[in-house]
Amino acid sequence: MTNGDPAKGSPAPHANLAVPFLDIDKIIGDRDTKIIICCGSGGVGKTTTSAAIALRAAEAGRKVVVLTIDPARRLAQSLGVGELDNTPRPVPKIDTAAGGSLDAMMLDMKGTFDDVVVAHSTPEKAEAILQNQFYLALSSEFSGTQEYMAMEKLGQLHSEAEAHGTWDLIVVDTPPARSALDFLDAPEHLSSLLDGRFLRLLLPPTRGPFRLMGAGFSMVSAVITKILGAQIINDVKTFVRAFEALFGGFRQRATTTFQLLSSRHSTFLVVATPQHDALREAAFFVDRLGEENMPISGMVINRVHTSTVAISPERALSIAEDLVDGSAALEIEALQRHANLMRLIETETRQLQRFAAARPSVAQTRVQALPTDVTDLSSLRRVGALLADKD
Amino acid sequence: MTPRHTWHIVSGKGGTGKTTISGALACALATSGRRVLVCEVEGRQGISELFDVPTLTGADERRISRTPAGGMVYGLAINPEDALNEYLDSFYHLSLAGKALDRFGAIDFATSIAPGLRDVLLTGKVYEAVRRKIKNRPNAYDAVVLDAPPTGRIAQFLNVHAAVAGLAKVGPIRSQADSIMRLLRSATTVVHIVTLLEDMPVTETEEAVAALRPTQIRIGSVIENMVTPTPLDRGQLQAAAAGSVVLKVPGLTIKQNQALASEFAIGAARTLQEQQRHDRLTALGLPLVQIAFDHGGVDEGAIFAIAEQLTDQMSLEAP
Numbered sequence: 001m002t003n004g005d006p007a008k009g010s011p012a013p014h015a016n017l018a019v020p021f022l023d024i025d026k027i028i029g030d031r032d033t034k035i036i037i038c039c040g041s042g043g044v045g046k047t048t049t050s051a052a053i054a055l056r057a058a059e060a061g062r063k064v065v066v067l068t069i070d071p072a073r074r075l076a077q078s079l080g081v082g083e084l085d086n087t088p089r090p091v092p093k094i095d096t097a098a099g100g101s102l103d104a105m106m107l108d109m110k111g112t113f114d115d116v117v118v119a120h121s122t123p124e125k126a127e128a129i130l131q132n133q134f135y136l137a138l139s140s141e142f143s144g145t146q147e148y149m150a151m152e153k154l155g156q157l158h159s160e161a162e163a164h165g166t167w168d169l170i171v172v173d174t175p176p177a178r179s180a181l182d183f184l185d186a187p188e189h190l191s192s193l194l195d196g197r198f199l200r201l202l203l204p205p206t207r208g209p210f211r212l213m214g215a216g217f218s219m220v221s222a223v224i225t226k227i228l229g230a231q232i233i234n235d236v237k238t239f240v241r242a243f244e245a246l247f248g249g250f251r252q253r254a255t256t257t258f259q260l261l262s263s264r265h266s267t268f269l270v271v272a273t274p275q276h277d278a279l280r281e282a283a284f285f286v287d288r289l290g291e292e293n294m295p296i297s298g299m300v301i302n303r304v305h306t307s308t309v310a311i312s313p314e315r316a317l318s319i320a321e322d323l324v325d326g327s328a329a330l331e332i333e334a335l336q337r338h339a340n341l342m343r344l345i346e347t348e349t350r351q352l353q354r355f356a357a358a359r360p361s362v363a364q365t366r367v368q369a370l371p372t373d374v375t376d377l378s379s380l381r382r383v384g385a386l387l388a389d390k391d
Numbered sequence: 392m393t394p395r396h397t398w399h400i401v402s403g404k405g406g407t408g409k410t411t412i413s414g415a416l417a418c419a420l421a422t423s424g425r426r427v428l429v430c431e432v433e434g435r436q437g438i439s440e441l442f443d444v445p446t447l448t449g450a451d452e453r454r455i456s457r458t459p460a461g462g463m464v465y466g467l468a469i470n471p472e473d474a475l476n477e478y479l480d481s482f483y484h485l486s487l488a489g490k491a492l493d494r495f496g497a498i499d500f501a502t503s504i505a506p507g508l509r510d511v512l513l514t515g516k517v518y519e520a521v522r523r524k525i526k527n528r529p530n531a532y533d534a535v536v537l538d539a540p541p542t543g544r545i546a547q548f549l550n551v552h553a554a555v556a557g558l559a560k561v562g563p564i565r566s567q568a569d570s571i572m573r574l575l576r577s578a579t580t581v582v583h584i585v586t587l588l589e590d591m592p593v594t595e596t597e598e599a600v601a602a603l604r605p606t607q608i609r610i611g612s613v614i615e616n617m618v619t620p621t622p623l624d625r626g627q628l629q630a631a632a633a634g635s636v637v638l639k640v641p642g643l644t645i646k647q648n649q650a651l652a653s654e655f656a657i658g659a660a661r662t663l664q665e666q667q668r669h670d671r672l673t674a675l676g677l678p679l680v681q682i683a684f685d686h687g688g689v690d691e692g693a694i695f696a697i698a699e700q701l702t703d704q705m706s707l708e709a710p
Contacts, residue, residue, distance in 0.1 A: 042406055276689070373591075
């Protein structure tokens with residue numbers, strides 16, 4: 001752009017960049033696509049993208065459920081999921097002419113964990129676990145629990161969809177990962193903690209090779225007790241005893257969900273914005289998904305700026321300079337804003353070109369920056385149209 | 392001259408530019424001859440990326456910038472495992488125990504699961520840097536800036552008292568938490584919240600302020616990042632947003648003038664929305680700081696430019 005014709009305006013979002021186009025309509029039109037997972041760093045518009053894709057798919061005839069993690073309040077209200085109650089509810093006022101439907105739900109992390117405990121143990125054991133201080137901390141504060149429970153919920157929704165035909169497409173919004181890897185690692189992390197060596201060490205060393213580790217363990221145990229206090233260790237021991245029967249189940253389901261995510265029925269979309277940080281995170285996601293052989297369709301680039309005014313920033317500023325301030329204040333402001341917009345477009349284009357140069361095979365679709373917040377169905381519909389549109 | 396606050400904690404919703412503001416604030420505090428440390432705790436390597444220096448690892452407190460005013464900015468990336476090892480070493484002389492714990496997966500366990508311990512270890516390391524003494528200087532650093540967790544977690548993160556209440560009634564970790572809490576509540580510590588003038592970040596800012604109030608930790612400024620400054624008044628912006636402005640830029644065709652006017656209308660509408668959100672934030676009764684959007688992206692020059700805006704609008708120096 002910098003060497004281009006000075007009178008030229010900004011390119012359409014997809015011009016000049018030889019990256020494949022991510023065709024959202026093809027993905028939602030393919031009945032074999034049963035799960036769409038939107039991932040990306042915080043603040044890039046994942047929730048909006050998930051909701052817009054879900055709405056578009058529903059109005060194209062799919063029976064959709066969208067699992068959101070932390071939607072903006074007004075978006076949640078317009079989706080009818082103002083309450084955090086873990087139950088998918090029909091989204092009112094969508095166009096059902098094509099035979100589709102849309103349910104939405106908001107993840108209740110602790111509620112989901114509680115359900116798992118109740119469903120997989122005896123009432124007495126469940127009661128003991130739910131009251132345990134350590135469980136309360138684990139289910140509401142552990143940094144990986146949200147990711148893990150999102151996957152647990154996805155597994156449940158999938159089973160329900162298979163068994164009853166309630167839905168034929170699940171769209172998942174992922175938690176705002178602290179790092180690109182959390183989302184894939186958390187289930188593994190949590191399940192390995194739950195059936196890990198350390199927790200087993202806290203149990204009386206009555207069987208297996210742990211008996212032989214007595215000396216090392218008592219030292220470790222003493223240090224941990226010193227730092228954390230004896231009370232938490234007791235809570236943990238009680239928890240581990242009650243939870244023991246569930247360990248296998250947790251790992252089993254984490255593995256099943258992982259397989260489900262790697263199957264041809266799932267697809268990942270990496271959401272980003274055309275800023276350096278967001279693209280860097282997106283690159284981690286793309287590379288990691290590739291390493292894990294996860295099916296990735298491509299990237300959604302949100303908030304891409306565009307202009308239809310074919311005037312270069314240099315020219316806009318030079319015209320503004322020649323205008324008299326008092327009589328042409330609006331013209332000067334309009335020209336300066338246009339110059340700033342063109343500079344921003346140049347910066348974004350440069351960032352996107354760098355990304356595309358390093359990962360030329362990753363398909364992209366771009367959504368231009370909208371003048372207002374996306375808080376209702378009609379603006380979601382508009383985002384859906386922009387997502388599907390090649391230009 | 393000393394800075395008014397020696398510990399600045401910067402939070403904000405993801406995507407609001409919290410790390411950029413933290414780096415710029417460190418530069419603003421690093422006036423001639425000063426040493427300022429900027430720390431991150433979320434393992435993102437945002438600081439080294441921002442200053443375009445090699446990755447910060449372990450206990451490495453490295454100089455990452457020399458400010459135009461002649462101060463030094465140092466960077467530190469804190470992770471809970473290193474902090475726990477350091478803690479064990481300094482309180483129990485247990486550097487070996489740390490290794491044994493590692494082998495059993497206990498460090499992973501303790502820092503990931505024990506509620507609050509992770510946060511106490513992270514804030515504890517920053518506390519140590521704030522209070523550290525060295526020869527011939529009152530403090531190793533004149534000020535420390537913490538690039539803290541996002542608004543959704545900030546009150547919980549800083550409320551180290553509550554965090555350990557459930558697990559330690561007495562003992563070293565409890566007294567450590569007490570000391571950290573005292574410093575957090577002192578007049579030399581302050582929390583700033585970075586926001587964009589968009590609906591969700593403003594809502595999260597309001598929620599974070601409400602959540603922080605009971606902790607008795609002082610809230611400094613709400614920093615409105617990436618705002619579009621304008622010389623126009625509200626009436627002019629409203630007219631422009633409504634599309635009722637006819638532009639007459641000499642040298643442009645009527646069509647170009649119309650296209651420019653509709654682009655201007657969208658920009659003006661956004662600025663009006665930003666102003667409404669600014670009014671919402673005014674209701675918090677906190678000092679508001681505005682940082683202009685840099686259309687050229689963030690590099691070292693841009694960080695220094697933001698630092699200048701922070702210096703101009705915040706009272707960083709002691710009276």
